[in-house]
Amino acid sequence: MKLEPITLEGQHVRLEPLTTAHLAGLIAAGRDRAIFRWMPVPIRTDDDIAAMLETALADQAAGTAVPFATIERATGRVVGSSRFMAIDTAHRRVEIGWTWIAPAWQRTAVNSEAKRLMLQHAFETWGCNRVEFKTDSLNVRSRAALTRLGAVEEGTFRNHMVVEGGARLRHSVYFSITPDEWPAINAKLAERLQPGRQPDISARKKSLLHHIGGRILLYGALAGLIFYIQPAARCVLNPLREANLLAPCLAAGNILILPASSRAYALVQAAYVYKATGQNEAAITTSERAFALDPAMEGGSFQIMEFLLATGQANVERRDYAAAERYFTRALAYQPAHVMARIRRAEIYRALENQQAAADDYTAVIVDLDKAIAKDAGNGLAYRFRGLVKGRLGDVRGALLDIEEAILRGTPQAAADKVMLLKQLAP
Numbered sequence: 502m503k504l505e506p507i508t509l510e511g512q513h514v515r516l517e518p519l520t521t522a523h524l525a526g527l528i529a530a531g532r533d534r535a536i537f538r539w540m541p542v543p544i545r546t547d548d549d550i551a552a553m554l555e556t557a558l559a560d561q562a563a564g565t566a567v568p569f570a571t572i573e574r575a576t577g578r579v580v581g582s583s584r585f586m587a588i589d590t591a592h593r594r595v596e597i598g599w600t601w602i603a604p605a606w607q608r609t610a611v612n613s614e615a616k617r618l619m620l621q622h623a624f625e626t627w628g629c630n631r632v633e634f635k636t637d638s639l640n641v642r643s644r645a646a647l648t649r650l651g652a653v654e655e656g657t658f659r660n661h662m663v664v665e666g667g668a669r670l671r672h673s674v675y676f677s678i679t680p681d682e683w684p685a686i687n688a689k690l691a692e693r694l695q696p697g698r699q700p701d702i703s704a705r706k707k708s709l710l711h712h713i714g715g716r717i718l719l720y721g722a723l724a725g726l727i728f729y730i731q732p733a734a735r736c737v738l739n740p741l742r743e744a745n746l747l748a749p750c751l752a753a754g755n756i757l758i759l760p761a762s763s764r765a766y767a768l769v770q771a772a773y774v775y776k777a778t779g780q781n782e783a784a785i786t787t788s789e790r791a792f793a794l795d796p797a798m799e800g801g802s803f804q805i806m807e808f809l810l811a812t813g814q815a816n817v818e819r820r821d822y823a824a825a826e827r828y829f830t831r832a833l834a835y836q837p838a839h840v841m842a843r844i845r846r847a848e849i850y851r852a853l854e855n856q857q858a859a860a861d862d863y864t865a866v867i868v869d870l871d872k873a874i875a876k877d878a879g880n881g882l883a884y885r886f887r888g889l890v891k892g893r894l895g896d897v898r899g900a901l902l903d904i905e906e907a908i909l910r911g912t913p914q915a916a917a918d919k920v921m922l923l924k925q926l927a928p
Contacts (some may be wrong), residue, residue: 502590502627504564505808509618511522511609512574512694515720516618516788519557519568519582524572526579526862527554538587539640541671543587545814557584557599571602571908577797580606583615585623587633594631595623610694616650617690624683624865631677637664644725651686652676666841666883716927738841772808781812785831810842838869863890881910889918897925 506518517523528547531537539543544553560566568584589594597619602612607721623629636643638657648654654676663672678686685776768791775784787806829846832839847862870887873880889905901922907915 502588502595502629504563504567504588507567507622509622510574511614511618513612514618515572516569516615517572519554519561519570519584521558522553523570523579523582525549527582530578530580531601533604534811535666536604539637539643540599540601541664543666545811546818554841560586562582568599569619571611571632573611580611581615584917585619591632593627593629594633595627595629595632596635597623598634602864611795613693614691616897617687617694620678620683620690621687624680630679631679633675633677635673635675637676644674644676646784649674650678651682651689653682664880665810668806668839670840673756689806711895732793748856774780781815782806784808784879785812806835806842809835810845813845818851819923822849823848825849826853840866840869843869844886844890850891860894863894867892878908881907881912881915884910885915885918888915888922892925901926 506632508518509516524738530543531550534545537549540553542549542553544550557566557568561568565588566584569581569582570579571581572578573580575592581600583597583600586596586598589624605613620632620698623632626731634652634674636647638922644654654674656675658673659673660670662671663669664671695772769786771782772788772791775781775787788808809828809832813825813832816822816825816828826846826849829849830843832842833846836842842868844861847859847866850856850859867887867890870883870890873883874887877883884903885907886901888907890900890901891897892900901919904915904919904922908919
C-alpha cells in the first residue's frame with residue numbers, strides 16, 4: 502500500500518489531494534452546518550472547518566490518512582470532502598471516514614461516484630482485505646445509506662467516543678466491505694451511475710413542485726404509512742426532502758391514527774428538515790412534539806437538546822444574548838445536569854453582566870462534576886471542565902490542580918488549558 506497524495510477521477514467527480522487551497526471552497530460547501538451534526542467534534546464556524554482541514558493534513562503528514570477534496574467536474578466546485586484513515590498497511594485494511602457533501606449533491610451521481618472511486622482504489626490498487634466505516638448509532642440516515650451500499654453491519658462499540666463537548670457518550674456502529682463483496686457492490690454503484698438513474702437535482706425539484714401542488718395531505722398520509730409499514734421504504738421520501746416539502750408532508754401525515762412511535766419518528770424527520778432550512782424554532786417545537794408522543798424514542802431528548810443548544814449558540818454568535826439565554830434555559834429544563842448547557846448559560850450571564858447568576862451556574866456545574874468524578878475517578882474530561890470552571894470563578898490554583906489531573910488522564914486540550922492558566926498567574 503503506497504500512501505501518498507493521489508487524484509481519483511471519474512465522469513462526474515474528481516477527488517483531489519486536500520490542501521489549504523481548498524479551504525474557501527470547503528467553507529462555501531459547508532454553509533449548512535447541519536451536515537456536520539454527526540461529526541465527532543463540533544463544527545459550527547468557519548474556523549472549525551479550517552481546524553478540520555488542518556487535522557486532516559496533519560494526519561496525512563503522519564502517514565495515517567489520505568484526505569480528499571470532492572470536486573464536481575462539471576463546475577470545478579468543491580462540494581465536500583472524504584478521506585482514507587485508520588490505515589493499517591500490515592493487515593491491509595483502511596477506513597473511509599470524515600465524509601460529508603453539500604446537501605444539493607447528496608443522493609446524486611457525484612456522491613455515488615465518489616464512493617465508488619475510493620472503494621475501487623482501496624480494493625483494486627491497494628489490495629485491501631477490508632474497508633470499514635463507522636457512524637454514530639443515532640445517525641439513522643448514514644446507517645441506512647451504508648446498508649443500501651451493501652456494507653455489512655458488524656456491531657456497536659458502546660461508549661466509544663465523548664462528543665458534544667463531553668455532554669454525550671457516542672455509541673459507534675461499524676460496517677465493512679471485504680474483497681469478495683466488492684464486485685457486487687461495484688456493479689450496483691455502476692448501475693446507479695447509468696444515464697437517467699440520477700437526474701439533475703434542480704430538475705427533480707422543479708418536477709416535484711409542478712406535480713405535488715395541492716396534494717400535501719395525500720403525501721403526508723403516504724409518508725405516515727411508509728414509516729408505519731416498511732421502514733426500508735423511507736428512502737422514497739428523499740426527493741420530498743430535497744424539495745423542502747418533507748416537513749409539511751410529515752406534519753400533515755400525523756392526522757392518521759398511527760402508533761405513537763411511528764408518528765414520533767415522522768416528526769423527528771420533519772424537525773431535521775426544519776433545522777436544515779434554518780427554521781430553528783419549528784425544529785425545536787416539532788422535536789418536542791415527537792418526544793411528547795414517544796418519550797422512550799431513541800435519541801429523543803438528545804435531539805431536542807441538540808436543537809436547543811445549536812440555536813442558543815447561533816444567537817450567541819449574533820450577540821442576541823437574551824434569546825440565547827432562553828434557549829439554554831429550555832435545554833436545562835430537559836437535562837438539568839447538562840454541563841455544557843449550564844456553562845454556556847453562565848457565559849451568557851457574564852456577557853449580560855449578571856455575575857451572581859453566572860456564579861450560581863458555575864457552582865452548580867462544579868457540584869455535578871464532583872459527582873461525576875466521585876463516580877469515575879478516571880474521567881479526565883470531568884477534571885478538565887471542573888478546572889476551567891474554577892478558573893472562571895477565580896480559583897486559578899485549584900483550576901491548575903484539576904487540569905493536571907486531566908493531563909495525567911490523557912485528556913485532549915488539557916495541556917493547552919494549563920498554558921492559559923499559567924499565563925493568568927504570571928505577574
